[in-house]
Amino acid sequence: MNIWPAIRIGLLDMRGDLRRFLLLVVCLAVGTALIAGVNSVGASITSAIEEGAAELMGGDIEISRADRLATAEELASLSELGRTVLVIDTNLRAESFTSEAFADVSVVGPSYPCLARW
Structure with a gap:
């Protein structure tokens, strides 16, 4: 079984949508980075509160x-x-x-x- 015809048809079908596909990949990367950043900030705030609980409370x-x-x-x-x-x-x-x-x-x-x- 030769897979090249299937790849060729897939590339021809995606020809007009390549920009949209790249935009989707960029959006997923930015979203993942934002979620990681929010989790990091939340973890650092929690750590600071736990370390300074006596002074804060x-x-x-x-x-x-x-x-x-x-x-x-x-x-x-x-x-x-x-x-x-x-x-x-x-x-x-x-x-x-x-x-x-x-x-x-x-x-x-x-x-x-x-x-x-x-």
């Missing part, structure tokens, strides 16, 4: 519960470890007459952040 340890607030006994035992701050986070849907959006709301205690002042 203002403490060394974070303890959280999603189901309820801490009891008085739990807060007393945590206070024995050092200075503590109560932080309450919630998410909600904000709505106006023309649009709506989801928002995260955080309320912090008066001793936030827990960083030592020099």
Whole structure:
């Protein structure tokens, strides 16, 4: 079986569409490069946040519960470890007459952040 006639017919058929094919290849290359760039930037931001979490968040340890607030006994035992701050986070849907959006709301205690002042 000779494959050259099939290649010849394929090239003749693609003759007018070669520019479109090259444009498709260029678009795929640019799209792949953009996705790789976004992933790289996201990874570097995540790394920076993980390395500087104590400075950014203002403490060394974070303890959280999603189901309820801490009891008085739990807060007393945590206070024995050092200075503590109560932080309450919630998410909600904000709505106006023309649009709506989801928002995260955080309320912090008066001793936030827990960083030592020099």
